Amino acid sequence: MKIPQISIFVSNRPGRLHAVCKSLADADINLLSLTLADSGEFGLIRIIVSNPEKAVEVLSESGIVATVTDVIACEVSALKGGLAKLLSTPAGSLQIDYMYAYPTCNQKEIAIMILRFRDPDEAISLLEKAGVQLLSRKELLV
Amino acid sequence: MKSSCWNDQNGLFLPEMSLDFMPVERLKQVQLQRLQATVSLAYEKVPLFRSRMDEKKVKPSDIKSLKDIALIPFTMKKDLRDTYPYGLFAAEMKQVVRLHASSGTTGKPIVVGYTREDMEVWSQVVKRGLLATGYTKDDIVQNFYGYGLFTGGLGVHGGLEALGAAVIPVSGGNTERQIMIMKDFEVTAIAGTPSYFVRIIDVAERMGIDLRTLKIKRGLFGAEPWSDGMRDYIEERSGIKAYDIYGLSEIIGPGVGCECECQNGIHIFEDHFYPEIIDPETLEPLPDGQEGELVISTLSKQAMPILRYRTRDITAIENTPCSCGRTIRRIKRIGRRSDDMFIIRGVNVFPSQIETALLRAEKALPHYQIVLDRKNHLDTVEVKVEVSRDMMSDSMSDMDALNKRFSHSIEQILGISVLVTLCEPGSLPRSEGKAKRVIDNRTQGGSL
Numbered sequence: 407m408k409i410p411q412i413s414i415f416v417s418n419r420p421g422r423l424h425a426v427c428k429s430l431a432d433a434d435i436n437l438l439s440l441t442l443a444d445s446g447e448f449g450l451i452r453i454i455v456s457n458p459e460k461a462v463e464v465l466s467e468s469g470i471v472a473t474v475t476d477v478i479a480c481e482v483s484a485l486k487g488g489l490a491k492l493l494s495t496p497a498g499s500l501q502i503d504y505m506y507a508y509p510t511c512n513q514k515e516i517a518i519m520i521l522r523f524r525d526p527d528e529a530i531s532l533l534e535k536a537g538v539q540l541l542s543r544k545e546l547l548v
Numbered sequence: 549m550k551s552s553c554w555n556d557q558n559g560l561f562l563p564e565m566s567l568d569f570m571p572v573e574r575l576k577q578v579q580l581q582r583l584q585a586t587v588s589l590a591y592e593k594v595p596l597f598r599s600r601m602d603e604k605k606v607k608p609s610d611i612k613s614l615k616d617i618a619l620i621p622f623t624m625k626k627d628l629r630d631t632y633p634y635g636l637f638a639a640e641m642k643q644v645v646r647l648h649a650s651s652g653t654t655g656k657p658i659v660v661g662y663t664r665e666d667m668e669v670w671s672q673v674v675k676r677g678l679l680a681t682g683y684t685k686d687d688i689v690q691n692f693y694g695y696g697l698f699t700g701g702l703g704v705h706g707g708l709e710a711l712g713a714a715v716i717p718v719s720g721g722n723t724e725r726q727i728m729i730m731k732d733f734e735v736t737a738i739a740g741t742p743s744y745f746v747r748i749i750d751v752a753e754r755m756g757i758d759l760r761t762l763k764i765k766r767g768l769f770g771a772e773p774w775s776d777g778m779r780d781y782i783e784e785r786s787g788i789k790a791y792d793i794y795g796l797s798e799i800i801g802p803g804v805g806c807e808c809e810c811q812n813g814i815h816i817f818e819d820h821f822y823p824e825i826i827d828p829e830t831l832e833p834l835p836d837g838q839e840g841e842l843v844i845s846t847l848s849k850q851a852m853p854i855l856r857y858r859t860r861d862i863t864a865i866e867n868t869p870c871s872c873g874r875t876i877r878r879i880k881r882i883g884r885r886s887d888d889m890f891i892i893r894g895v896n897v898f899p900s901q902i903e904t905a906l907l908r909a910e911k912a913l914p915h916y917q918i919v920l921d922r923k924n925h926l927d928t929v930e931v932k933v934e935v936s937r938d939m940m941s942d943s944m945s946d947m948d949a950l951n952k953r954f955s956h957s958i959e960q961i962l963g964i965s966v967l968v969t970l971c972e973p974g975s976l977p978r979s980e981g982k983a984k985r986v987i988d989n990r991t992q993g994g995s996l
């Protein structure tokens with residue numbers, strides 16, 4: 407249930423995001439989601455892609471520093487209080503480094519959240535016990 | 549005298565090795581004869597040396613002992629620039645067989661020339677360094693010093709050829725190809741700048757290649773000051789023995805001196821290069837053992853004799869016997885150059901201190917650069933550090949913590965606060981594989 411997410415370290419300079427996207431595009435890798443965290447001097451680009459193994463290879467060949475991190479994709483209700491409900495489960499009290507919404511275009515009532523837990527294995531077992539629907543890598547690709 | 553040092557593994561007599569073990573009295577005789585000849589040559593053929601000596605009323609015949617060298621005026625890098633390109637040549641161009649030049653990042657480069665005899669001396673001193681550090685003619689040596697106008701590549705190349713090793717003249721750059729060659733060509737020894745080899749180590753790790761599993765046993769590194777911490781780092785991560793070869797283009801290029809297998813200082817090839825240590829403030833000669841600026845005079849150069857050249861390198865002459873048995877004296881490894889030193893808020897800082905701090909914080913040696921600036925009449929120091937895959941984390945708070953570890957470690961060593969900026973690998977400039985460590989943007993200059 408763990409989803410490999412690629413995190414990329416970039417200097418905060420014009421053209422760096424383009425360099426990353428271009429090396430992925432040239433290798434026929436599809437970007438499924440992208441978020442950017444920045445600290446002024448540098449940024450961390452976090453992406454979920456169609457072929458993470460190849461993406462890391464391609465990036466590292468272009469001299470771009472990237473690592474793979476396991477994240478978890480959870481279904482939550484897109485209605486009021488959906489995220490609050492997820493976080494009220496025991497997993498909500500674990501250490502969460504960050505989270506973001508995964509883009510979906512054909513679902514009105516269900517949203518997908520990507521969560522990065524410090525301890526993904528423990529999070530998975532707690533979430534599953536609480537009946538939260540977790541998505542596999544294959545399901546995300548649909 | 550150790551008789552084993554007179555022979556290589558095949559039992560061949562190596563006369564050039566014997567020079568390293570010459571009895572001190574004999575060495576001093578050779579030095580004096582050669583010094584007298586060099587001073588005469590410089591006085592007769594080079595107007596700058598003649599006018600400087602005339603000003604001080606010194607004649608070549610006044611050099612009666614080695615101590616008399618103190619009568620001769622110093623030569624500075626500026627003198628080489630001011631006489632660009634051939635003003636310090638003592639030989640006619642038809643005698644010159646090779647020209648090299650510095651990269652000249654500021655203003656005109658400096659040009660140096662060699663006669664055939666000079667080329668022979670150059671390859672022999674480098675060969676002596678190679679023999680002292682265990683290289684043999686059976687070695688397959690990858691030379692990633694830059695080839696071209698820079699003296700590093702071709703200088704070391706000449707010594708390797710004289711030794712009879714199989715030289716791979718790969719020059720700098722294209723790191724992944726370097727690693728492929730190391731592996732596929734079954735390289736047993738290497739030579740180049742230490743900062744570039746650190747980059748090779750990083751890239752090899754990224755490619756999943758453990759350099760310790762390859763056949764490389766030793767490396768000769770030079771062309772920039774490198775700390776003992778950097779040596780430990782290189783030896784641990786690559787499994788090789790790392791030796792320091794010293795030199796500067798103004799004198800001959802690499803091969804002015806070299807460590808031996810004892811790794812306890814650089815033996816100067818004193819029969820060709822006469823070392824002195826002076827107090828950089830008073831310019832007075834200092835006794836052996838005391839730290840100061842290294843001054844070198846060439847003793848056999850024909851195309852371009854140089855008298856009392858101020859190297860800006862801070863070191864001390866070690867007079868104690870080395871366990872290798874060589875009688876030629878050693879200097880301490882150069883950790884710092886007075887050129888590289890900068891004064892920030894009244895504190896003297898050397899780049900090697902920043903290197904030590906980075907190593908201490910992360911047990912890794914990232915490529916770094918120091919940028920000095922002045923904002924609102926206050927000097928600022930920014931240390932830019934390239935982040936490797938090992939250091940990187942997906943969490944912003946971990947990255948902030950990494951930044952804090954670096955800045956805290958630097959502040960502990962320097963006693964002043966600095967701004968650390970993390971940047972992408974390969975984003976900091978390098979020239980000829982040599983690291984440019986300090987960029988000074990302060991318009992009014994320091995208090996130097």
Ligand SMILES: [Zn+2]
Binds near residue numbers: 871
């Ligand atoms: Zn020795």
